[in-house]
Amino acid sequence: MTLGKEETGGRTTQHPAVLAIGPAGERKSRAACLIHDAGNAAGQGGFGGVWGAKNLKAVSVIGSGSIPLTDPAGLMKARLWAQEKYALNMDKLERSWFSWFGRRQPQNRFWAARPNARLAACVGCHQGCKERAHDGLGSESTCVETAFYGGADQARHGKQTSAAYLAGDALQKYGINAYEALRGLYYVRDLNKLGVLGPGKEINCPLDFSRFGEADFAEAFLRLIALREGVGDDFAEGFFRAAKRWGRQEADLKSGLLAYPYWGLPEHSYDPRAEVEWGYGTILGDRDINEHDFNALFWWPSSQVWAGRAPQPPAQMTVEIIASKLEPFAGDASMLDYSTENMYSEHMAKLVAWHRRYTRFWKQSVLYCDQRWPDFINTNVPGYKGLTGEGEPRFFNAVTGMDLTFGAGMELGRRIWNLDNAIWTLQGRHRNMVKFADYIYTAPFQGEGGYAWYCMPGKKNGAWDYVRLNGRSIDRAKFEAFKTLFYTLEGWHPENGWPRESTLKTLSLGRVAQALKEKNRLGQG
């Protein structure tokens, strides 16, 4: 029975779910984000500033109903199946090969472990990646907000102190995107070391850099951004635009001092020169993809090679397992060849296309967690074949009662991706805009010889291996040729990257084609 306001007097004991902006969003910072609880944010893209521009502070929701499940028993069976067959045995914990460096601790927390913290997980998750600490500092923070100040804190104090946790909490209090703050923090420090930024300098900034690594420095830095005080007004525009205001953008993008390779956004650290599916997916889209689906191909072999071990599984086995799951391009193992010889090929174009389609539907629409999906290689099962391909539709169909196949989901993802490109086209996109910052083309990705450490699968002398990708940059002309391959694969016109009418009609997007036609932005053919 649902109790009405008459019965409850408008009160409830339910905990509201709140999505809010902080002071940064209120002042329309491009670095502002939407924050939910702790450790959850819509970060990139300045959503916080958009809400601030609309005078929207928060959305608060109290659930009053339930989520209807078509097949609750089927959903529970799916969960138990995933847990029993594919998840770690919690009674016999051991490091699995393609796991994220072991699972005895939260997966996604990068400040030092604390003895009085316990694992926390989102409802329904069979793994968990957060923690709650006894002192309440940094509870449930994950990922970049835990990396934001951990390094600076440790470097100053020789060990982790509360400065890292306080800085992470301050990021969320002010509502500032962690990546922008992290990149900006080190950028302004470099400028201070160059002698151009600081109190009374060419770029006048009141921060006391002798306090770098202390909690008060982080608070002062973030406060400048949030309140747009003095130079904070530049910071609040994002450091890409700040650099332009300071007359430094061109030079710093050329040298790489400003590590903003695509669309005015900071590097996610999976360098476009090395892990190309990340860089290509980002520049062919509109934002840092932030989708870690293929990162295990870097993490595991790289750590093993650094430690002098031969990575297992062998590269050929790894790529063949994954390639078998890349419907509709299944079986093309060359999609996973990251060597320089293959990085501009149609095979790589197919990998990028697969990635965009998979994430548009199975992750961004169905909202499967990026921490756990896709599950390509799973060392908890014989043969190492993960549950991707079977798992995605199994959970989805149990909830919805639909009979969607994995491939049908991929086709829906393709439809969404094409709709996105149509929107960008209407907004004025042309292939000439799709280019990286200069340093991606001109400066080799650091590391060479015996210390090259970025390893991914690739062919070397015709044989599969984990090849080292340091020391290379992207060839400008070859990347342009790659774009042509990609546009052709996707059914977009290669001259401008605009969707073709025939492609849109195949995807039942005839109305979209019409809209583009009216604006003279429809790709011919």
Add this chain to the structure above:
Amino acid sequence: MAAKVLSEVGFEHRLVGYRLSPRTGPMAVPMYSLKEVASLLAGPHPRMDLDALADWVAAALIDEDLAKAMRAALKKGKHNEDRTRRVHDLIALRLDQCRRLTGAPAEVS
């Protein structure tokens, strides 16, 4: 020399290493002091050119003895993880020596 080893260098001697963290990825870490280098190398997954580091110690910190010891340690290292640990231990020892000499606060890295 001890004060020099403990000091921060200018932008022209900036070193860049990487701190690897799953999800956030390999984060470039600009460093301006031996203390920062020690902190990076003490972490779970640091990456940098250790030969270049030894050169930097000689050129920027003018500590030829430490650089020589590092190069010898690198030759003995079985793999990069081992080399990293050996070099870190040498650096930590040097920092400790210098702190004692200068009376700077003791820290653990």
